Amino acid sequence: MNTARTHESERTEAVHQRLTVSFHYPVVFTRGVFRADNPALIDQVRRLESDRQHRALAFVDRGVADAWPKLPTDIERYAEAHAEHLRLAGPPRIVPGGERIKNDLGVIRDLMHHIARGGLCRHSYVVIVGGGAVLDAVGFCASLIHRGLRTIRVPTTVLAQNDAGVGVKTGINTDGGKNTAGTFAPPHAVLNDFELLRTLPDGEWIAGAAEAFKVAILKDAEFFAWLEARAEAIPARDEAVMERLIRRCAELHLDHIRTGGDPFETGAARPLDFGHWAAHQLEAMSGWRVGHGAAVAAGIAVDSLYAERQGWLIPRDAERILDALRGAGFALWHPEFDRRAADGSREILRGLETFREHLGGDLCLTFPERIGARREVGAVEPSEFEACFDLLRSRFGPRGR
Ligand SMILES: NC(=O)c1ccc[n+]([C@@H]2O[C@H](COP(=O)([O-])OP(=O)(O)OC[C@H]3O[C@@H](n4cnc5c(N)ncnc54)[C@H](O)[C@@H]3O)[C@@H](O)[C@H]2O)c1
Numbered sequence: 459m460n461t462a463r464t465h466e467s468e469r470t471e472a473v474h475q476r477l478t479v480s481f482h483y484p485v486v487f488t489r490g491v492f493r494a495d496n497p498a499l500i501d502q503v504r505r506l507e508s509d510r511q512h513r514a515l516a517f518v519d520r521g522v523a524d525a526w527p528k529l530p531t532d533i534e535r536y537a538e539a540h541a542e543h544l545r546l547a548g549p550p551r552i553v554p555g556g557e558r559i560k561n562d563l564g565v566i567r568d569l570m571h572h573i574a575r576g577g578l579c580r581h582s583y584v585v586i587v588g589g590g591a592v593l594d595a596v597g598f599c600a601s602l603i604h605r606g607l608r609t610i611r612v613p614t615t616v617l618a619q620n621d622a623g624v625g626v627k628t629g630i631n632t633d634g635g636k637n638t639a640g641t642f643a644p645p646h647a648v649l650n651d652f653e654l655l656r657t658l659p660d661g662e663w664i665a666g667a668a669e670a671f672k673v674a675i676l677k678d679a680e681f682f683a684w685l686e687a688r689a690e691a692i693p694a695r696d697e698a699v700m701e702r703l704i705r706r707c708a709e710l711h712l713d714h715i716r717t718g719g720d721p722f723e724t725g726a727a728r729p730l731d732f733g734h735w736a737a738h739q740l741e742a743m744s745g746w747r748v749g750h751g752a753a754v755a756a757g758i759a760v761d762s763l764y765a766e767r768q769g770w771l772i773p774r775d776a777e778r779i780l781d782a783l784r785g786a787g788f789a790l791w792h793p794e795f796d797r798r799a800a801d802g803s804r805e806i807l808r809g810l811e812t813f814r815e816h817l818g819g820d821l822c823l824t825f826p827e828r829i830g831a832r833r834e835v836g837a838v839e840p841s842e843f844e845a846c847f848d849l850l851r852s853r854f855g856p857r858g859r
């Protein structure tokens with residue numbers, strides 16, 4: 459801590475308070491996380507105070523509970539097997555899966571009541587099992603009760619394991635907008651169980667790969683080449699490829715948060731949001747029918763075409779990006795892209811304005827500048843984006859238009 463008293467003027471005096479808070483959370487890769495003989499979870503429960511019994515509440519995504527009906531019982535059995543250190547304050551609670559949990563303030567209020575009534579203290583745990591939406595929403599609630607309870611995330615989608623679950627943010631959607639409310643709340647631990655991904659529908663399995671393309675394009679040319687060579691293995695559900703994809707993508711996200719100099723996003727630059735201005739707008743415009751990963755893939759395509767038109771990305775690299783995304787099974791055109799506002803402009807372009815507001819007034823977008831490198835841009839030309847959407851429609855939209 460560093461405090462200094464300065465005389466700013468005759469009449470004003472300031473005491474400058476500076477403090478640094480450090481966070482540590484392991485991201486553990488495991489299998490069978492709730493098998494009683496798997497130490498991953500109990501090790502994290504005991505990490506800070508090894509001798510006492512900790513209270514915990516568990517939350518399970520409805521989609522996960524449907525696909526793995528025994529999972530809530532497995533969690534209870536796990537706690538019984540480790541009763542010396544872990545006691546559940548109630549049975550695991552099943553919560554709505556997908557974006558609807560982030561959209562419903564009634565559900566958020568119920569979750570907060572449930573956590574607040576669980577008798578948890580600041581050394582207790584909230585164990586969250588689910589996709590990125592459930593991690594975001596339950597994590598948001600947990601970050602508010604007692605000014606922040608410890609969370610242990612068990613991400614159950616590709617996207618949650620390689621991106622949403624390993625970061626430091628929570629969020630919910632209010633007023634029709636995406637992530638309009640949220641907190642910075644690093645987890646206590648993240649337990650990525652690859653086996654849980656087996657039951658993902660194909661669309662969700664593919665969707666999570668979008669964030670891997672995103673970080674690879676901006677930060678790691680070698681990883682991009684690896685992905686490009688294996689794009690078709692993604693829709694074919696090649697598990698070995700997916701496991702490596704998740705690990706590398708999670709590492710790149712963790713590296714960025716740790717070394718990027720702005721983990722709590724106080725500055726304007728937001729490189730991990732490459733492709734996201736259009737993605738968030740598309741998600742909201744589609745009434746949340748288009749999920750986050752699918753929307754990000756289309757957003758990457760738009761911004762890559764823009765970068766090509768500006769001469770930042772050579773045409774060959776833009777083509778490689780589009781080809782790889784197509785090969786991985788992503789749709790790069792969505793009918794929402796053609797929706798027009800009263801003034802004739804594309805509604806999707808409002809995403810630029812929303813993004814600017816979210817950043818705090820100044821627009822700062824990240825674009826690829828060859829594969830593996832990036833540039834931040836403070837001003838963009840909406841008419842150029844119009845041309846990019848026209849191009850996407852002509853190449854990937856419905857025939858005969
Ligand atoms: N906090 C962050 O830093 C961050 C980063 C990226 C994305 N996100 C958020 O993550 C959300 C998207 O998360 P997502 O892509 O994981 O999708 P999701 O959470 O919307 O889940 C998609 C669907 O899969 C189901 N599901 C989850 N796991 C399953 C399993 N193992 N088997 C069968 N079905 C399963 C869910 O019930 C849901 O219906 C968005 O809201 C996005 O904004 C947050």
Ligand SMILES: [Zn+2]
Nearest residue numbers: 669734750754
């Ligand atoms: Zn994202």
